[in-house]
Amino acid sequence: MFKQTPAPVPADGLAAALAPFGQSRMLPREAYVDPKVFDWEKQNIFGGWHCVGHAGDLDGVGAQKAVGSGSDGILLVRGEDGRVRAFANVCRHRGHELLACGASAKRRGIICPYHSWSYKLNGELRNAPAFDGISGPDPVEFGLTELALVDWHGYLFVDPSGSDGDFALHIAGLEEVVGPYRTEDLRVVARHSYELDTNWKVIVENYQECYHCSTIHPELSKISPPTSGENIDLPGDWMGGWMGMIDEAETMSLSGRSGGVAIKGLSEHELRTVMYLVGFPNLLVSLHPDYVMTHLMTPLAVDRTHVECAWAFPREALDKPGFDPSYAVDFWDLTNRQDWAACESVQRGLSSPHAQPGPLAPDEDGVYQFVTRVARAYMGSR
Known part of the structure; x- marks a missing residue:
């Protein structure tokens, strides 16, 4: 870690x-x-691994919330499959924040407010305006940077480094303590x-x-x-x-x-x-x-x-x-x-x-x- x-x-x-x-x-x-x-x-x-919020804060497909700022900026998004994902809160074009820290939104895509680059809820690039008719950015290569996230009993944990190891080790011994309360x-x-x-x-x-x-x-x-x-x-x-x-x-x-x-x-x-x-x-x-x-x-x-x-x-x-x-x-x-x-x-x-x-x-x-x-x-x- x-x-x-x-x-x-x-x-x-x-x-x-x-x-x-x-x-x-x-x-x-x-x-x-x-x-x-x-x-x-x-x-x-x-x-x-650290907690960034509760899954209940992202109510329904397309719900989005920005937590942290700068190097700590994270964008939480509930996708079409119902899963919550975490992305670096950074547009792949010029680095603008996708949502301001603490802000929330609910829409069918992720839209950068600077140059209107848009992304699917799974982070894949959907549209880069003004690139029509020329060789535009690759949707996969220029998708959002996804961060490791686990939804555990409704609590959302993110590992921005991607190197903190197995989440099960982080919460070892806790299932029988927290589970009965059904916090999710x-x-x-x-x-x-x-x-x-x-x-x-x-x-x-x-x-x-x-x-x-x-x-x-x-x-x-x-x-x-x-x-x-x-x-x-x-x-x-x-x-x-x-x-x-x-x-x-x-x-x-x-x-x-x-x-x-x-x-x-x-x-x-x-x-x-x-x-x-x-x-x-x-x-x-x-x-x-x-x-x-x-x-x-x-x-x-x-x-x-x-x-x-x-x-x-x-x-x-x-x-x-x-x-x-x-x-x-x-x-x-x-x-x-x-x-x-x-x-x-x-x-x-x-x-x-x-x-x-x-x-x-x-x-x-x-x-x-x-x-x-x-x-x-x-x-x-x-």
Whole structure:
């Protein structure tokens, strides 16, 4: 997945991060504040398998959506065969973006807005205006550049490098964890976008522990005791763990009550817990008894990250008269904002030249999972 050129991070700092749990330290300060490290991550970590959205965002044949920009620009397209494909968001004529970043369209072809070159939904060149009557561009040779894409339970993963290996290795051990929630059948009914003044890794590290919960999340702690649950050990690139709820609670909400319906087929354990997963590097998946929440992170700079939070519910919930998803959305928007304030404060602290990597508490083994994953990536291995 990663180039053999190591990241510009002090080797002794990586060794400290990779020491056995209980003796290790956090990543070196440079990992959070040095633009050169960020540039390395964009090319090496985000150049491999990472999530770019949900298949439900591309509704029907011809649906198109542009994500990322510049060297990260990707065009997602649902073809005539119903498949979603990913292409570099680059016209083969003069390089113009086919859609602006974040824009969507729905049409029977892909049309460049600069000189009107058009492509079929499978990426093959359809028409190059003004080339009629002469030897024009070859439809195959000048088709769009397709990128490796996998639709896994509705989540779309792209490997822009084409060299990150078998996707099955990326999600090894996850089928029995995510499968029962049937995320591909859930409907996203609410989204919130946040732009944070913090490094993307700070967000994941915060997500991977509840050591902070009793301090900044009184509402969450009332429903889900901070010391409940445990982390799981997965053989692939994902990590995470579950937390329990108090006996009186049905789900994570301000009251503990659910305004929806339980996802069919879940086990008793799944109905009493929330599973929190990190889809390395940029997808956070929170599996609740009655809904699934995701945080999709897009790193914008070493100290800036865009996060889209989405809430998806079973279709049966949407059919309930007067269904209102705010019981889940309001709870997590409050919790998110509490987390964001903490993450931004961490980033400001790490910007100080006096910041030094600290030790991990006994309850931060989930952070250790993530830190060591990143440290190994910096060194050029999994």
